[in-house]
Amino acid sequence: MSESTRLEITAAEHAGRRARLAQRLQDEGLDAICVFGPVRVAYLTGFHFAATERPVGVVLSDTGEVTTLLPALEETHFAQQCPDLPAPLTYPEYPGGGTGRHPLSVLADHLRARFPAARRIAADHDGYENRWGYRGPALSALLGQPVHPGLELIDDLRMVKSAAEIELIREACRWGDHAHRVMQNSIAPGANELLVSHGASLQATRDMLAALGERYVPKSREGLPANAMFISGANTAHPHGLHQSVGVMAGDVLVTGAYGTVGGYESELERTMHVGDPTPEFERYFAAMLGAQNAGLAALRPGRTCAQVEADVRAFIEDQLGMTALVRHHTGHAFGLEGHEHPFLDLDDHTPVEPGMIFSIEPGLYVPGLAGFRHSDTVLVTETGSELLSVYPRELADLIIPA
Incomplete structure (x- = not known):
């Protein structure tokens, strides 16, 4: 080899x-x-x-x-x-x-x-x-x-990734997406967050190692090459809520996370899901969150600054949604060898956006007592705009768990 x-x-x-x-x-x-x-x-x-x-x-x-x-x-x-x-x-x-x-x-x-x-x-x-x-x-x-x-x-x-780095992250995205699919297929009413998350991560890792063979080179003593997790219910209103040892119930909102690690480089994928038929209230907030993420994807392109990207997203949330009070964090961050790297899509980060940068786009809306609503995707800045490297479905119809 x-x-x-x-x-x-x-x-x-x-x-x-x-x-x-x-x-x-x-x-x-x-x-x-x-x-x-x-x-x-x-x-x-x-x-x-x-x-x-x-x-x-x-x-x-x-x-x-x-x-x-x-x-x-x-x-x-x-x-x-x-x-x-x-x-x-x-x-x-x-x-x-x-x-x-x-x-x-x-x-x-x-x-x-x-x-x-x-x-x-x-x-x-x-x-x-x-x-x-x-x-x-x-x-x-x-x-x-x-x-x-x-x-x-x-x-x-480290901000602008080389062609080799981009390919490693692209491969990591494939396996983060796969881990999420394995997990989504494993969730059902009564499922335990921890057991499903760890079980899906292990199965996805088995699949990944079988497919890549000796091409895969571990770079860490800890963690798995492919990972997926979720939290459920009102706990999702905390942007970084911890696991709960409870079973999933019909009507629960789920916020997920999944990633692969290849050559030391990570991907990022998060989705908002629903167990059973969603309520009109859920659908309204889900559509608002998806609109905010679309605004971020449209705003990310060379010739702008990180702060300008964030400003576009905040303007959409304020002017189109009237939901600024539900925002808890900025739109995204760079990543590569670390899950969070400089620069940040934040109103106070004026770093120019350049081709070859990789960001998460993840504006969230958090409704106390109800749920959090957040998608996150791995996005590559291109010469003319951006490219989604994580390609997992983002529409609600694809993210409903049968109850």
């Missing part, structure tokens, strides 16, 4: 990302950048790992030289995933493994030795992120000099 058949980003594309970031360092007059965010490490190197209390980081110089900081337990794992990169800088354990040295001091010593005359070093965080009990000094304190904010230098590169 050649590398080109594997559903993952190639080493050559990762090298291109580092080259673009190195050029940005030169443009900004920066000597190097330290990267601690696990997703950003993976974006730049292809090293996917379980993020724990043990610091992992990447140092990239303005000339493109790369050094990776790892706990010793990850050394062979790194060599397996990134054979094209130099051997890493390692430390024995956190908080020191008996050495008396904090892992971040190992990195600081390397920076002082490698960049003795460095005037400007940037980082996505001023030290490793606090997770799983980690405690540590700021990188700036160890270096005795300010660390310049560098998060945007990387995340701005």
